[in-house]
Amino acid sequence: xxxRVDGKVAxxxxxxxxxxxxxxLRLAQEGADIIAVDIAGxxxxxxxxxxxxxxxxxxxxxARVEALDRRIVAIKADVRDFTALKDALDxxxxxxxxxxxxxxxxxxxxxxxxxxxxxxxxxxxxxxINAKGVWHTAKAAIPHLKQQGTGGSIVxxxxxxxxxxxxxxxxxxxxKHAVVGIMKTLALELAPFSIRVNSVHPTGVNTxxxxxxxxxxxxxxxxxxxxxxxxxxxxxxxxxxxxxxxxPVDISNAxxxxxxxxxxxxxxxxxxxxxGYTLK
Amino acid sequence: MAGQLEGRVAxxxxxxxxxxxxxxLRLAQEGADIIAIDIAAxIDTVPYPMSNPGDLAxxxKQIEALDRRVVTRIAxxxxxxxxQAAFDxxxxxxxxxxxxxxxxxxxxxxxxxxxxxxxxxxxxxxxxxxxxxxxxKQAMIDTGKGGAYVxxxxxxxxxxxxxNTPGGIGYTAAKHxxxxxxxxxxxxxAQYSIRVNTVHPTGVNTxxxxxxxxxxxxxxxxxxxxxxxxxxxxxxxxAVDISNAxxxxxxDAxxxxxxxxxxxxxxxxxxx
Numbered sequence: 001x002x003x004r005v006d007g008k009v010a011x012x013x014x015x016x017x018x019x020x021x022x023x024x025l026r027l028a029q030e031g032a033d034i035i036a037v038d039i040a041g042x043x044x045x046x047x048x049x050x051x052x053x054x055x056x057x058x059x060x061x062x063a064r065v066e067a068l069d070r071r072i073v074a075i076k077a078d079v080r081d082f083t084a085l086k087d088a089l090d091x092x093x094x095x096x097x098x099x100x101x102x103x104x105x106x107x108x109x110x111x112x113x114x115x116x117x118x119x120x121x122x123x124x125x126x127x128x129i130n131a132k133g134v135w136h137t138a139k140a141a142i143p144h145l146k147q148q149g150t151g152g153s154i155v156x157x158x159x160x161x162x163x164x165x166x167x168x169x170x171x172x173x174x175x176k177h178a179v180v181g182i183m184k185t186l187a188l189e190l191a192p193f194s195i196r197v198n199s200v201h202p203t204g205v206n207t208x209x210x211x212x213x214x215x216x217x218x219x220x221x222x223x224x225x226x227x228x229x230x231x232x233x234x235x236x237x238x239x240x241x242x243x244x245x246x247x248p249v250d251i252s253n254a255x256x257x258x259x260x261x262x263x264x265x266x267x268x269x270x271x272x273x274x275x276g277y278t279l280k
Numbered sequence: 281m282a283g284q285l286e287g288r289v290a291x292x293x294x295x296x297x298x299x300x301x302x303x304x305l306r307l308a309q310e311g312a313d314i315i316a317i318d319i320a321a322x323i324d325t326v327p328y329p330m331s332n333p334g335d336l337a338x339x340x341k342q343i344e345a346l347d348r349r350v351v352t353r354i355a356x357x358x359x360x361x362x363x364q365a366a367f368d369x370x371x372x373x374x375x376x377x378x379x380x381x382x383x384x385x386x387x388x389x390x391x392x393x394x395x396x397x398x399x400x401x402x403x404x405x406x407x408x409x410x411x412x413x414x415x416x417k418q419a420m421i422d423t424g425k426g427g428a429y430v431x432x433x434x435x436x437x438x439x440x441x442x443x444n445t446p447g448g449i450g451y452t453a454a455k456h457x458x459x460x461x462x463x464x465x466x467x468x469x470a471q472y473s474i475r476v477n478t479v480h481p482t483g484v485n486t487x488x489x490x491x492x493x494x495x496x497x498x499x500x501x502x503x504x505x506x507x508x509x510x511x512x513x514x515x516x517x518x519a520v521d522i523s524n525a526x527x528x529x530x531x532d533a534x535x536x537x538x539x540x541x542x543x544x545x546x547x548x549x550x551x552x
Contacts, residue, residue, distance in 0.1 A: 184550055191511035191547045203536075240470035246536040253533035262524035265482075265510075265517040268550025272540050276470050279463060279539030 003031025004260045009096045011035040011089055013079050013137050014106030016053035018207035019157065021061045022248035023103050023255050028070040030256060032101065035092030036061055036074040037085065039106070045125045046108055050212045071096060079106045079133030086140040099144040101259040102154040104137040107175075109209050111218050115170040123171045130175035135182055138197075142190070151194035153259045156183050157251075158199040160277045163270065168218070180270060187268035196267035198258050203274035204235055204245040240276025283311030284531040289377040291315045291367060293357055293412050294384030296331035298486035299432065301339045302519035303381045306527055308348040312379060315370030316340065317355045317363070319384070323404070325397045325447065327390035327493035349374055357384045357408030364415040376419040378427035379530045382412040382458075385432060388447035390493045391500055397447030405454035406461075413465055417474070426473030428530040429465065432522075433458040433478040435545050439552055443501060459541060466539040475538035477529050482545035483516040490516075511547025 010027045014020035015036035024034045038061075042052040058074050065072040073095050075088035093099050107130045110122055134156050145152040161169060162176035180199055187197040204210045216226035219234045235244035254273045257263055272278060290307045294300035295316035304314045320333045336352050343350040351373045353366035371377070385405045388397040409431050420427045435441065437455030442448040459478055466476040483489050525544050528534055543549050 187547055187550050188511060191551075192513060194512060196512070196547075240467055241473060241475070241536060241538060242471060243536065250533075250536050253528075254537070257528045257533065262521075262528065263544075265512060265514060265521050265546040266525070266542075266544055267512060267547040268545075269543055271537075271542065273537050274539075275536040276466055276538045279466055 003029070004256060004262065005101065006031030008032045008100035008259070009035065009093070009098055010101035010103060010259065011092065011099060011141055012103040012105055013037050013133070015061050015074070016040050016057035017061070018209060019202070019205060019248045019251050020103070020105040021057070021064070022252045023105060024061055024065055024072070025068070026249060026252035026256050027101065027259065028065045028068045028072070031070070033071040033096045034065050034073070035089060035096060035099070036072055037077040037088045039078045040076045043108065043125065045122055046110070049110060049214050050208050079136050080128045082136045082139065085136050089140045089144070093144055098148055099141060100150070100152050102137060102141045102152070103157070103255055104134040104154070105157045106133055107157060109172055109215070111169040111172060111215070114168055118171055126171035127175045127178070130172065131178035131182070134179050138182065138186055145195050146193055149193070152196070153263070154186065154195065154197045155255050155258050156197070156199045158183070158201050158270070160201055160203050160272070160274050162199065162201055163272070163278050183270070184268060191267060196258070196263070198267060198269045198271060200251055200254050200258070201270055201272040201274055202246060202251050203239055203277040205251060206245045206247050210245065238277055239274070240280045243275055246273060246275060283309065284527060284533070285379070286311035288312045288379055289315065289374045290379035290381065290530070291370065291377040291416055292381045292383060293317050293408070295339050296320055296335035297339070298488060299481070299484060299519045299522050300381070300383040301342070302523045303383060303526055304339055305342055305346070306520065306523035307379065308343045308346045308350070310527055310531070311348070313349040313374045314343050314351070315367065315374060315377060316343070316350055316352045317366045319356045320354045323386060323400055325388040325394055325400045326386050327388065327392070328487060328491035357411055358403045360411045360415065363411050367415045371419055376423050377416065378420060378423055378425055380412065380416050380420070380427070380429045381432070381526055382409040382429065383432045384408055387451055387488050387494065389443055389445055389451065389497045390447070391496055393445035393447060395446055397445065398450040401447055401450035402454050405451065406457040409458050409461055413461065417469065420474055421472045426475070428474070428534065429476040430526045430529050431458050431462050431476070431478045433480050433541070435480050435482050435543065435548050437478065437480055438541060438543070438549055443497070462541070463539060470538060475534070477538060477540045477542060479522055479525050480541060480543040480545055480549070481517065481522050482510055482548045484522060485516045485518050509548070510545065511551045514546050517544060517546060
């Protein structure tokens with residue numbers, strides 16, 4: 001049985017763990033080879049929220065893709081550094097032969113400060129990774145896709161915070177709205193080349209980015225040490241469907257649909273995978 | 281390889297041909313049994329030939345060729361009682377559906393507009409969708425398994441296109457109304473893990489669009505011609521492209537997707 005993205009090559013940022021690793025595995029399960037990048041290191045300003053991915057995490061992604069009998073090129077690179085990112089992608093394409101799918105997934109989550117209290121450093125960290133990094137990812141990939149002349153699918157990871165306002169999460173919310181602007185513009189620019197561009201908008205996803213005490217306190221400000229159970233209860237109230245959060249594979253399935261030929265005429269779409277979060 | 285919808289039952293309206301037949305077949309290919317209904321008759325204000333009983337029988341034949349079970353009934357989505365009876369007959373034979381495609385729709389647009397078009401298109405395209413959900417929702421809730429509705433809207437459900445005739449205005453209003461139905465039902469049915477989404481096709485290569493009356497109508501008004509221009513370099517999409525979006529939404533791959541307006545529009549809406 002042929003996979004749904006058989007023979008395609010997918011470039012994924014933030015692929016060491018969490019959603020990015022899940023995307024790599026899901027696409028590989030359906031026949032794609034993978035070019036994986038990740039910063040695989042600690043990011044100044046982020047440690048007070050949650051720990052960064054590691055080289056071991058990236059190695060684990062490689063091992064699991066290879067266990068699926070797909071090829072993977074994994075390179076440590078920071079999406080804020082365009083030259084490094086482009087070099088990583090170029091060497092991946094040189095090795096795997098072409099490029100068909102792009103998942104601009106790398107992102108960080110900071111929160112808690114009132115907008116007037118956000119520091120310049122924090123603002124820049126979040127927006128440089130979540131917005132500028134997405135632009136860099138597209139900028140590095142587009143010349144390959146155009147030159148091949150075989151179309152392509154670019155999926156940008158936004159958030160429910162790319163659709164709605166979120167109090168005390170200004171930098172992240174701004175960065176995820178910026179992703180939508182990039183998506184809509186690229187969808188227009190690239191349509192004549194049959195390159196499709198869409199965004200995905202997850203509600204809370206069961207990854208380290210939200211499964212940590214700092215994030216729990218955003219929802220339970222009066223509880224010094226919120227438990228998993230308390231967090232689950234309050235997260236559940238944010239969604240329409242009776243679940244606290246979705247799993248990484250749910251976002252991967254949406255990315256897979258958009259990456260596949262099943263969605264060959266879908267472009268310019270903000271695809272919510274949000275259990276009704278934005279609807280309530 | 282098991283299909284993505286093995287063991288499930290799907291209720292599809294407007295299933296005799298066009299998008300509805302394509303949805304029924306794609307869902308069946310993925311393992312679902314099908315309750316297929318269609319009016320299989322003409323509505324006076326519709327300027328192109330509508331489906332007939334032979335079309336519905338052909339859909340059934342093609343589903344059976346896939347080794348899936350099918351129950352067909354001729355029913356008008358405007359007639360709640362007839363629709364309920366058709367639905368109940370399907371449930372009696374196949375069990376209750378956890379998938380519903382509210383697809384039946386008409387496009388009464390032509391160069392010879394009639395006042396009655398407004399009422400007919402509102403009745404079929406909006407009230408018919410409401411009736412489709414109403415006749416099926418309790419049975420789906422009672423399965424205790426959750427489920428998924430996909431309501432077929434249009435690019436004209438998110439943009440003010442459709443032209444300046446009673447039928448065109450009504451089409452646009454009805455397709456916008458379908459989004460309101462979707463959002464309301466998505467909220468009220470979420471507690472049962474029943475998801476509700478809309479699809480928004482651009483022009484699709486089916487008898488509703490590819491007929492002399494519609495082409496004459498579109499060409500009569502440059503603004504309307506423009507209204508059909510996609511961003512991707514394709515004039516129309518195929519019915520299977522809408523079906524693929526529906527399979528994604530109703531399958532477990534979409535288990536946490538609800539309240540979404542999903543355009544399959546070759547970038548049409550983003551261009552506006």
